[in-house]
Amino acid sequence: xxxxxxxxxxxxxxxxxxxxxxxxxxxxxxxxxxxxxxxxxxxxxxxxxxxxxxxxxxxxxxxxxxxxxxxxxxxxxxxxxxxxxxxxxxxxxxxxxxxxxxxxxxxxxxxxxxxxxxxxxxxxxxxxxxxxxxxxxxxxxxxxxxxxxxxxxxxxxxxxxxxxxxxxxxxxxxxxxxxxxxxxxxxxxxxxxxxxxxxxxxxxxxxxxxxxxxxxxxxxxxxxxxxxxxxxxxxxxxxxxxxxxxxxxxxxxxxxxxxxxxxxxxxxxxxxxxxxxxxxxxxxxxxxxxxxxxxxxxxxxxxxxxxxxxxxxxxxxxxxxxxxxxxxxxxxxxxxxxxxxxxxxxxxxxxxxxxxxxxxxxxxxxxxxxxxxxxxxxxxxxxxxxxxxxxxxxxxxxxxxxxxxxxxxxxxxxxxxxxxxxxxxxxxxxxxxxxxxxxxxxxxxxxxxxxxxxxxxxxxxxxxxxxxxxxxxxxxxxxxxxxxxxxxxxxxxxxxxxxxxxxxxxxxxxxxxxxxxxxxxxxxxxxxxxxxxxxxxxxxxxxxxxxxxxxxxxxxxxxxxxxxxxxxxxxxxxxxxxxxxxxxxxxxxxxxxxxxxxxxxxxxxxxxxxxxxxxxxxxxxxxxxxx
Amino acid sequence: xxxxxxxxxxxxxxxxxxxxxxxxxxxxxxxxxxxxxxxxxxxxxxxxxxxxxxxxxxxxxxxxxxxxxxxxxxxxxxxxxxxxxxxxxxxxxxxxxxxxxxxxxxxxxxxxxxxxxxxxxxxxxxxxxxxxxxxxxxxxxxxxxxxxxxxxxxxx
Ligand SMILES: Cc1cc2nc3c(=O)[nH]c(=O)nc-3n(C[C@H](O)[C@H](O)[C@H](O)COP(=O)(O)O)c2cc1C
Ligand code: SF4
Ligand code: FES
Numbered sequence: 001x002x003x004x005x006x007x008x009x010x011x012x013x014x015x016x017x018x019x020x021x022x023x024x025x026x027x028x029x030x031x032x033x034x035x036x037x038x039x040x041x042x043x044x045x046x047x048x049x050x051x052x053x054x055x056x057x058x059x060x061x062x063x064x065x066x067x068x069x070x071x072x073x074x075x076x077x078x079x080x081x082x083x084x085x086x087x088x089x090x091x092x093x094x095x096x097x098x099x100x101x102x103x104x105x106x107x108x109x110x111x112x113x114x115x116x117x118x119x120x121x122x123x124x125x126x127x128x129x130x131x132x133x134x135x136x137x138x139x140x141x142x143x144x145x146x147x148x149x150x151x152x153x154x155x156x157x158x159x160x161x162x163x164x165x166x167x168x169x170x171x172x173x174x175x176x177x178x179x180x181x182x183x184x185x186x187x188x189x190x191x192x193x194x195x196x197x198x199x200x201x202x203x204x205x206x207x208x209x210x211x212x213x214x215x216x217x218x219x220x221x222x223x224x225x226x227x228x229x230x231x232x233x234x235x236x237x238x239x240x241x242x243x244x245x246x247x248x249x250x251x252x253x254x255x256x257x258x259x260x261x262x263x264x265x266x267x268x269x270x271x272x273x274x275x276x277x278x279x280x281x282x283x284x285x286x287x288x289x290x291x292x293x294x295x296x297x298x299x300x301x302x303x304x305x306x307x308x309x310x311x312x313x314x315x316x317x318x319x320x321x322x323x324x325x326x327x328x329x330x331x332x333x334x335x336x337x338x339x340x341x342x343x344x345x346x347x348x349x350x351x352x353x354x355x356x357x358x359x360x361x362x363x364x365x366x367x368x369x370x371x372x373x374x375x376x377x378x379x380x381x382x383x384x385x386x387x388x389x390x391x392x393x394x395x396x397x398x399x400x401x402x403x404x405x406x407x408x409x410x411x412x413x414x415x416x417x418x419x420x421x422x423x424x425x426x427x428x429x430x431x432x433x434x435x436x437x438x439x440x441x442x443x444x445x446x447x448x449x450x451x452x453x454x455x456x457x458x459x460x461x462x463x464x465x466x467x468x469x470x471x472x473x474x475x476x477x478x479x480x481x482x483x484x485x486x487x488x489x490x491x492x493x494x495x496x497x498x499x500x501x502x503x504x505x506x507x508x509x510x511x512x513x514x515x516x517x518x519x520x521x522x523x524x525x526x527x528x529x530x531x532x533x534x535x536x537x538x539x540x541x542x543x544x545x546x547x548x549x550x551x552x553x554x555x556x557x558x559x560x561x562x563x564x565x566x567x568x569x570x571x572x573x574x575x576x577x578x579x580x581x582x583x584x585x586x587x588x589x590x591x592x593x594x595x596x597x598x599x600x601x602x603x604x605x606x607x608x609x610x611x612x613x614x615x616x617x618x619x620x621x622x623x624x625x626x627x
Numbered sequence: 628x629x630x631x632x633x634x635x636x637x638x639x640x641x642x643x644x645x646x647x648x649x650x651x652x653x654x655x656x657x658x659x660x661x662x663x664x665x666x667x668x669x670x671x672x673x674x675x676x677x678x679x680x681x682x683x684x685x686x687x688x689x690x691x692x693x694x695x696x697x698x699x700x701x702x703x704x705x706x707x708x709x710x711x712x713x714x715x716x717x718x719x720x721x722x723x724x725x726x727x728x729x730x731x732x733x734x735x736x737x738x739x740x741x742x743x744x745x746x747x748x749x750x751x752x753x754x755x756x757x758x759x760x761x762x763x764x765x766x767x768x769x770x771x772x773x774x775x776x777x778x779x780x781x782x783x
Binding site for chain 2: 034035037038039068069227228229230231232233236268269270271306307308309310311312323324325326327328329385387388389393394425428459461463467472475476479482483485590612
C-alpha cells in the first residue's frame with residue numbers, strides 16, 4: 001500500500017479524491033448512515049449494486065446530510081454538473097429515475113436541492129447548475145446552517161481516504177508535524193475559544209495546556225463517543241460520515257499534548273459507527289497516517305477502539321477511563337484531575353467526538369477566524385439533533401447565538417399540525433425543559449444554564465402542547481434511577497425517592513407537601529452527589545417545577561393530567577351523538593373494551609379499558625374524547 | 628474428555644485476546660455476542676485467561692447492561708425508550724412485543740429465537756419509535772410494522 005510521507009503524496013491522493021468526488025461519469029452516492037439504512041437506503045444500494053455492471057454509472061455511499069426526516073436520500077451527479085440530492089426515495093423511484101440519470105439527466109421529481117454551496121464546490125472547475133432544482137440555501141433547513149464538524153458528512157465516502165484528503169484532510173496534520181511547535185497549536189486552540197462539545201463546555205485549549213504541562217512519561221488522548229444523552233446522535237453521524245476527521249483531530253491533539261496513544265470509546269448501540277471507524281483507522285494505518293513516524297517525522301501515534309457496555313455513566317470522564325481499564329464504570333472524586341492522572345494514572349485528555357472533529361478545522365482556519373463565529377462566550381458552531389414534535393427532524397449545525405426560536409421555527413420548520421410549542425428539552429438527563437416563552441434566548445453554553453438547562457451534547461427534544469411535563473420529568477428520573485451507578489447514596493437514593501414521588505403523582509396519588517419534599521430531596525442530591533450525573537439529576541424535575549408548576553398542581557390537587565398523557569388520570573369515552581357506529585374502534589380495541597352494534601352508538605366499558613388510546617387514534621369522526 | 632461446541636467456541640475467543648486485565652470487557656463482549664450469555668463456566672475461564680479475580684469478572688458482568696448471566700434469544704430485540712421514542716409511545720411496542728412473542732422482557736421465547744429488552748436511544752431519534760434487532764435498526768414503527776418484522780425473522 002502506498003505510504004503518504006511527503007506533501008506530494010498527499011497531493012496525489014487529493015487529485016485522486018477529486019476525481020472520485022467529481023467524477024467524469026454519472027455518479028450515484030446513497031446516503032447510508034444508520035438512519036438512512038433504517039429508512040430503506042440499503043435496499044436502494046443493493047438494487048444499484050445489481051445495475052452497476054452496466055458501466056453507465058459509478059456507485060458510492062456517503063453519510064447523512066442531516067435532514068433525516070426525508071431519508072432515504074441519494075446524491076446524483078452527472079459530469080460537469082452540481083450534485084442533486086434526491087429525498088424520500090424508494091427502490092421503485094430509484095429504478096425509475098435511474099433511466100434518466102444514466103442519460104445524464106437530473107429530473108426534478110423527488111429532488112430536494114442541489115449542493116451548489118461553496119462548501120461543496122469543485123476546487124478545480126466551475127460546475128453547471130442543473131435547472132429547476134431548489135438551491136441549497138433556498139431550503140429553510142439549510143439556509144442558516146454553517147457546517148464545520150459536519151463539513152464532509154453526506155458528501156464524501158467515509159471509507160475513502162482520498163476523498164477526505166481532497167477536502168483538505170490531513171494537510172493540517174502534515175503542517176502541524178512539519179514545523180509547528182506544540183505550544184503554538186495549543187495557543188491556536190486557546191485563541192479559538194473552542195469549548196468541549198460533550199456537555200460541560202470546558203475550554204479545550206486550557207485542558208490541553210494542563211495536560212501538556214502535567215508530569216508523566218506517558219500520556220493519552222481519548223475520544224468520548226459514548227453519546228449517552230437520549231435524543232442526541234451527532235457523534236454517531238460524524239463517526240459514520242467522516243471518521244477521518246476524528247482520527248486527524250486525535251493525532252493533532254496527541255502531538256500537542258505529547259501522547260502517542262489514543263482511544264475511542266464508542267457506545268455499544270452503534271455497530272455501524274464502530275465498523276466505519278475501525279475501517280478508517282486501518283486505512284490510515286496502512287498509509288502511514290497512524291503508526292510509527294507519521295509523515296517521516298519523529299511523531300508516532302496510534303488509536304484503539306473500546307466498545308462500551310451500555311452504561312450511561314461511562315460517558316463521565318473518570319468512569320470512562322475505569323471502563324477502558326477493564327473495570328466497572330464507577331466515577332471517582334476528581335480532587336486530582338484526569339489531565340494529571342487519568343487513564344492508568346497517566347495524564348489524559350478526554351474530548352468529545354464533535355470537539356475532535358472541530359480540531360483540524362480550527363487549526364486550519366486559525367483560532368482567530370474560528371472565534372469570529374458564534375458568541376463571545378461560545379465560539380464556533382454547534383451540532384444539534386432536533387427531534388420530537390418538529391417538521392424537519394434531523395441534524396443541524398448552526399452558529400452559536402442563534403435563538404432557540406429560530407432553530408425550531410426557521411431551521412426546524414415549526415411544529416407539525418399547527419400545534420403550539422410547549423417546551424424544548426436540552427442537555428439530556430442533566431438538562432432541563434425550556435418553556436416556549438423563553439425560546440428567544442440565544443444558544444450559548446452560559447445562556448442555557450441561566451434558564452435552568454444546559455447545552456449538553458446537543459440533543460433538542462421539541463415538545464408540543466400534548467406533552468405532559470410531569471411525565472417528562474418522571475421519564476428522566478426513571479432513566480437516572482436505572483443509570484445511577486450506585487456508588488454514592490445521595491444519587492442512588494435521591495433519584496429513587498424522587499421517582500417514587502413522581503410515580504405517585506402521575507398515578508393520581510399526589511399529596512399536599514409533595515412539591516416541597518421534591519425540592520428538598522433535589523437540593524440534597526444536587527449538593528452531595530459524587531459525580532455530575534447525580535449533581536445534575538434533579539435538573540429535569542426542577543426546571544419543569546419552575547416553569548410548569550401549575551401542571552404538577554393539577555395532577556396533585558385536581559387529579560387531572562391537563563395534557564391527557566398520564567393514563568391513570570384520563571378516561572376515554574365515546575360521545576354517542578358523534579358516533580356513526582362505523583365499528584372501526586370496536587375492531588381495533590385490543591382489550592375488547594368497546595361494545596355496540598350496527599347503527600348503535602358504541603360505548604367503552606370502563607372496567608375493561610386499558611387506556612391504550614387506539615380508539616382515540618382510529619376514530620375518523622372525533623367521537624372519542626379523552627378527559 | 629471431549630470438548631463441546633461451546634467450549635471450542637470459547638477457546639477460539641479466548642485465544643484472540645492478550646492475557647491482560649484490560650482485555651476483560653472486550654472478551655466478555657465477544658463471548659456475549661457469540662454464545663448469547665455469560666455462563667458461570669465462561670466467566671471463570673475468562674477471568675483466568677485475562678488474569679483477574681473471578682469477583683472482578685462477575686462485577687463487570689453485572690454492571691454493564693450489555694451482559695447477561697442468563698441466555699438471551701438468537702434474535703435480540705432492543706426497543707428504544709429514549710426521550711424521542713418515549714414521547715412517541717415506545718412503551719406500547721414493549722407491550723405489543725410481549726403479547727406477540729408470548730414472553731416478557733428479558734425472557735427468551737420458548738424456542739430460544741427471540742428475547743427483547745429496552746435500551747435508551749439508538750441514535751435514530753428522527754425515526755422514533757425505533758428498535759434494533761441484532762444490529763439492524765428499524766424506525767417509524769407501528770403495531771402492524773412490528774408484526775411484519777417479527778414474521779420475517781420467524782421465517783428466516
Ligand atoms: C453522567 C455523564 C455522562 C456523560 N456522557 C457523555 C457522553 O456521552 N459523551 C461525551 O462526550 N461526554 C459525556 N459526558 C461529559 C464527559 O464527562 C466529558 O466532560 C467530556 O467528554 C469532555 O469532552 P469535551 O470537553 O470535548 O466536551 C458525560 C458526563 C457525565 C457526568
Ligand atoms: S453521583 Fe450517581 S452516578 Fe455519580 S458516582 Fe454517585 S451514584 Fe454513581
Ligand atoms: S430516542 Fe429512540 S432512537 Fe433516540
